[in-house]
Amino acid sequence: MRRHLFLYLAIACFLSLLAIFVVDGYMGIYDTIHITAGEHKQMIEPDHWYRHRYDPSAGTVWGSKVFFTYTVENRRFSNYVTLIQASVWQENEKVFDLFFEEESVEPFGKASVEWTLDSNELEARGFSYGQYTVKIEREGAERTIRVSFHTPEQAPPKPPPRPA
Amino acid sequence: MRTYILYGFGIVSCIAGMGYLAAEYIKFLSEPGKLVCLLLVVGMFGFLGKYFEEMSW
Numbered sequence: 757m758r759r760h761l762f763l764y765l766a767i768a769c770f771l772s773l774l775a776i777f778v779v780d781g782y783m784g785i786y787d788t789i790h791i792t793a794g795e796h797k798q799m800i801e802p803d804h805w806y807r808h809r810y811d812p813s814a815g816t817v818w819g820s821k822v823f824f825t826y827t828v829e830n831r832r833f834s835n836y837v838t839l840i841q842a843s844v845w846q847e848n849e850k851v852f853d854l855f856f857e858e859e860s861v862e863p864f865g866k867a868s869v870e871w872t873l874d875s876n877e878l879e880a881r882g883f884s885y886g887q888y889t890v891k892i893e894r895e896g897a898e899r900t901i902r903v904s905f906h907t908p909e910q911a912p913p914k915p916p917p918r919p920a
Numbered sequence: 921m922r923t924y925i926l927y928g929f930g931i932v933s934c935i936a937g938m939g940y941l942a943a944e945y946i947k948f949l950s951e952p953g954k955l956v957c958l959l960l961v962v963g964m965f966g967f968l969g970k971y972f973e974e975m976s977w
Contacts, residue, residue: 759974760971762967762968762970762971762974763967763968763971765963765967766963766964766965766967766968766971769960769961769963769964769967770960770964772960773957773960773961773964776949776953776956776957776960777942777945777949777957780948780949780950780953781945781948781949783950784950803948806947806948
């Protein structure tokens with residue numbers, strides 16, 4: 757036993773390392789974004805922001821809406837209280853706020869909030885089709901999503917009907 | 921001799937694989953988690969060194 761004591765201690769350190777990788781990797785605050793633009797639905801998972809450098813994007817026809825669902829998951833032993841703020845930007849200037857609310861998420865619980873980016877509201881403020889940035893902020897994180905509105909003429913052509 | 925070369929190749933591949941996985945997963949750890957991992961790695965290599973010393977390597 758004494759002869760292999762240091763080997764056992766080294767193995768214990770290695771197993772503790774693996775345990776920390778699993779537990780610490782799981783614990784934390786995670787956010788998921790669901791976007792529905794036209795008939796296209798997409799989910800942006802929490803690890804997107806670690807794995808990719810580009811901002812996710814969504815696009816639809818000018819005159820329609822883009823729906824967002826933002827879910828915050830608290831995998832900690834304490835309550836997570838944060839101000840969730842979503843706003844739409846163009847050319848580095850804020851156009852208007854989409855959502856602004858304080859949320860409290862229980863330990864190992866989830867909270868979801870929803871908002872809509874309506875192109876008619878943009879049009880009412882004098883904006884036109886093009887690219888916009890939706891910025892989502894909460895305590896400790898900021899997410900940006902590019903949203904593009906195009907005219908029906910700019911839309912990709914419909915595929916020809918399949919022969920019967 | 922060929923066997924030892926194969927052992928060496930296997931050991932180097934294992935260490936490279938573990939190193940790659942550790943470099944990938946370390947991104948998901950919190951700052952205290954990274955610190956504890958560093959201490960455990962130091963402890964692991966320290967104990968391994970002591971073990972080999974006791975085995976008169």
